[in-house]
Amino acid sequence: MILSNPLWAAQDVEIAVMVPLSGTVVDMGTMSRDGAVFAAEDVNSMGGIKALGGAKIKLVIADVTSTPSQGPSVVERTLSTNKVAAIIGFCASQMTLTCLPVTEKAQIPVVTSSVSDKIVEQGYKWIFMNPSKGSHLGISQIKFLSFLRSKYNIPVKKIGVVYETRPTESPPQQGRRKQQ
Numbered sequence: 001m002i003l004s005n006p007l008w009a010a011q012d013v014e015i016a017v018m019v020p021l022s023g024t025v026v027d028m029g030t031m032s033r034d035g036a037v038f039a040a041e042d043v044n045s046m047g048g049i050k051a052l053g054g055a056k057i058k059l060v061i062a063d064v065t066s067t068p069s070q071g072p073s074v075v076e077r078t079l080s081t082n083k084v085a086a087i088i089g090f091c092a093s094q095m096t097l098t099c100l101p102v103t104e105k106a107q108i109p110v111v112t113s114s115v116s117d118k119i120v121e122q123g124y125k126w127i128f129m130n131p132s133k134g135s136h137l138g139i140s141q142i143k144f145l146s147f148l149r150s151k152y153n154i155p156v157k158k159i160g161v162v163y164e165t166r167p168t169e170s171p172p173q174q175g176r177r178k179q180q
Contacts, residue, residue, distance in 0.1 A: 016088070036059055040058075093119065100119070
């Protein structure tokens with residue numbers, strides 16, 4: 001006898017979306033959350049994760065706030081109450097750096113859009129950055145302006161640079177200084 005429906009159903013794959021949904025960087029968190037929701041809906045509408053028998057993505061959305069010192073407790077609480085396979089998020093480099101010890105101890109893979117060089121230079125095994133390191137961004141900005149000037153004869157005489165303000169230089173600032 002052949003059954004049209006399998007006797008087992010693929011389990012949902014829980015992915016935590018840990019982003020600031022309150023505070024000063026709420027816009028970054030909201031955009032990240034919305035992008036994750038869109039991607040999960042897209043995968044699920046096409047039959048789920050085929051390699052896992054059609055398992056659906058279930059997002060666990062958590063507000064790590066915009067205050068880095070609050071992030072680790074949100075991560076601990078989320079991991080203790082859910083079967084999370086991976087984490088997307090944090091958005092801001094300082095939040096990522098503050099939460100990494102918790103995710104590393106739990107051995108949960110984290111994919112972040114944060115850019116601080118320190119994120120990947122501390123020897124953590126469970127962190128993955130999808131953008132370039134911040135210092136590479138600063139160097140690339142200078143190279144791009146040089147390219148525009150030489151290739152298209154665009155006279156670049158002055159540029160404006162907008163960056164975050166804090167006691168230490170941001171990685172893109174460091175990269176621009178190296179290039180000067």
